[in-house]
Amino acid sequence: MTDLLKIEWLKIKKYPAFWWMLGIVTLTYPGINLMFFNVYDNITKGKEMANNLAKMLLGNPFAFPETFHTVAYFSSFFVLLPAILVIMLITNEYQYRTHRQNIIDGWSRYQFIGSKLIDVAIISFIVTLVFIAVAVGFGIYADQLSWNRWAEQLQYIPLFFLQTFAQLSIAFLLGYLVKKAFIALGIFLFYYLIIENILVGLLKLKQIPIGRFLPFEMSDGILVAPAFVGKFGDKAKEGYELALTLVYQQVLGTIILTALIWFICFKVHQRKNLA
Amino acid sequence: MHAVLKIDGISKAYGSIQALKNVSLEIPKGSVFGILGPNGSGKTTLMSIVLDILKADSGSYSWFNEPNHPAERKKIGTLLETPNFYHYLSAVDNLNITHAISGRGSAAAIDEVLEIVKLTERKKSKFSAYSLGMKQRLAIGAALLGNPEILLLDEPTNGLDPVGIAEIRELIIRLAQKGITIIIASHLLDEIEKICSHVAILKKGHLLTTGTVDEVLSNEDIIELSAANLSGLKKCIQDLGGFSSIKALENRIQVFYPFGTANMEALNQHCFNNGITLNLLLHKKKSLETKFFELTND
Numbered sequence: 001m002t003d004l005l006k007i008e009w010l011k012i013k014k015y016p017a018f019w020w021m022l023g024i025v026t027l028t029y030p031g032i033n034l035m036f037f038n039v040y041d042n043i044t045k046g047k048e049m050a051n052n053l054a055k056m057l058l059g060n061p062f063a064f065p066e067t068f069h070t071v072a073y074f075s076s077f078f079v080l081l082p083a084i085l086v087i088m089l090i091t092n093e094y095q096y097r098t099h100r101q102n103i104i105d106g107w108s109r110y111q112f113i114g115s116k117l118i119d120v121a122i123i124s125f126i127v128t129l130v131f132i133a134v135a136v137g138f139g140i141y142a143d144q145l146s147w148n149r150w151a152e153q154l155q156y157i158p159l160f161f162l163q164t165f166a167q168l169s170i171a172f173l174l175g176y177l178v179k180k181a182f183i184a185l186g187i188f189l190f191y192y193l194i195i196e197n198i199l200v201g202l203l204k205l206k207q208i209p210i211g212r213f214l215p216f217e218m219s220d221g222i223l224v225a226p227a228f229v230g231k232f233g234d235k236a237k238e239g240y241e242l243a244l245t246l247v248y249q250q251v252l253g254t255i256i257l258t259a260l261i262w263f264i265c266f267k268v269h270q271r272k273n274l275a
Numbered sequence: 276m277h278a279v280l281k282i283d284g285i286s287k288a289y290g291s292i293q294a295l296k297n298v299s300l301e302i303p304k305g306s307v308f309g310i311l312g313p314n315g316s317g318k319t320t321l322m323s324i325v326l327d328i329l330k331a332d333s334g335s336y337s338w339f340n341e342p343n344h345p346a347e348r349k350k351i352g353t354l355l356e357t358p359n360f361y362h363y364l365s366a367v368d369n370l371n372i373t374h375a376i377s378g379r380g381s382a383a384a385i386d387e388v389l390e391i392v393k394l395t396e397r398k399k400s401k402f403s404a405y406s407l408g409m410k411q412r413l414a415i416g417a418a419l420l421g422n423p424e425i426l427l428l429d430e431p432t433n434g435l436d437p438v439g440i441a442e443i444r445e446l447i448i449r450l451a452q453k454g455i456t457i458i459i460a461s462h463l464l465d466e467i468e469k470i471c472s473h474v475a476i477l478k479k480g481h482l483l484t485t486g487t488v489d490e491v492l493s494n495e496d497i498i499e500l501s502a503a504n505l506s507g508l509k510k511c512i513q514d515l516g517g518f519s520s521i522k523a524l525e526n527r528i529q530v531f532y533p534f535g536t537a538n539m540e541a542l543n544q545h546c547f548n549n550g551i552t553l554n555l556l557l558h559k560k561k562s563l564e565t566k567f568f569e570l571t572n573d
Binding site for chain 2: 010111273
């Protein structure tokens with residue numbers, strides 16, 4: 001395990017796309033949250049009655065302990081960035097034919113896929129660290145009076161990690177099966193941004209309640225929208241509370257789907273010709 | 276002599292194309308074993324199967340008489356088809372990965388092999404910046420890393436200039452003298468003949484022959500003769516008999532005898548007794564190239 005980790009680090013540490021991705025994530029995660037924070041700040045900072053009402057209604061979603069929930073939710077929109085890196089890391093192995101060389105040099109086929117699982121875990125972990133830093137930063141900045149509540153919603157850290165790992169695993173599966181970086185990226189983006197949203201919309205329209213079991217929806221359901229979303233009327237409250245009750249099912253479903261993805265990769269790799 | 280690799284009845288098909296048909300052979304420890312065959316004969320497929328890159332449809336193989344295990348491959352330095360390295364990494368970084376996976380070599384050994392393959396000056400350059408010949412030399416360096424027990428080289432001189440080819444040939448001879456088993460596939464029959472102790476010849480997935488180079492080449496004696504009276508010489512040889520065939524060339528004849536039956540003294544005496552004075556009498560060894568074409572031509 002540590003050997004695989006060490007070897008993958010040798011491959012990654014001088015890969016420019018890795019540092020580019022890390023740089024972009026480090027900018028976009030605070031960026032998107034700062035954008036929403038500014039919106040919130042603009043709405044609530046005035047002395048008017050409306051400003052005070054908004055403040056009462058919304059609370060402070062960027063203060064402790066809500067910051068972990070809010071930042072996790074907004075940051076999760078950008079899973080595309082690490083997904084690009086994950087796809088590049090596996091398709092590079094095909095392009096350079098190092099997926100064969102690693103086996104020739106003495107890895108088992110299980111070790112090869114295991115090393116890629118480690119890649120996805122490392123990237124998810126790094127992205128989670130960035131998320132934690134951003135959430136803590138906002139928590140400290142947004143409201144000093146709630147610093148003492150910093151530990152109340154730490155469950156969003158493992159939930160964010162799980163969602164990221166699950167969605168990056170889907171990206172890995174695509175890269176693994178398609179082998180060509182641009183085709184895999186195209187399929188990933190097209191499905192993630194368009195196809196699944198259309199399917200969710202259609203299923204809602206036809207009142208078939210299985211939309212939340214679609215691959216990305218499954219893990220999207222882990223991080224429900226921030227609590228203030230449930231404060232805009234009874235219907236919103238009902239929807240928010242329902243989403244919260246379904247989190248456990250979504251977590252379970254995500255774990256099963258992710259395990260299935262890796263099981264498929266391990267099994268396929270064990271049997272296939274490495275052309 | 277122990278076999279380091281035993282291949283037993285391996286077959287492999289790509290759809291309707293049968294790439295290997297029931298191939299069995301043994302590679303003795305310490306041999307320099309040439310695997311020959313025209314394009315598409317199954318050489319690389321066979322090598323890929325014994326390295327677990329391809330899965331055989333049937334048959335089996337074992338390295339070092341042990342059950343198949345990835346650890347066995349760590350003892351083998353391999354160059355299969357193309358140099359496969361991370362393009363964005365330098366020679367040293369790539370060899371660090373080879374070392375980390377295979378456990379062969381060390382930081383000092385990496386410098387050593389880079390010196391052997393003459394890449395020391397460019398050891399920090401990215402692989403993507405290398406010429407074809409430099410990439411090939413790096414792949415040979417990776418195969419040599421940590422003095423493996425076996426070297427498996429598929430067309431090792433691809434992309435090398437004549438000096439590079441000669442250097443690799445000398446290197447292989449030096450390594451063979453140290454007792455390293457070398458398995459080599461090449462189209463350069465002249466090179467193979469110079470360095471190999473054993474050969475196997477494949478054609479369309481069939482193993483045509485295998486054994487020591489002398490065994491494979493020496494299945495008949497070839498005697499080349501010439502005299503001023505060529506027609507008289509030919510008749511004289513025919514009268515003596517014992518040969519399998521006679522071939523008339525421009526200014527000499529070649530007589531083929533079953534292996535070990537040609538008697539040059541008796542031939543000379545017989546010709547002289549019949550009034551033919553020989554101006555050429557030569558026991559010729561068949562070249563590997565001749566044998567190869569004989570076996571592989573339809």
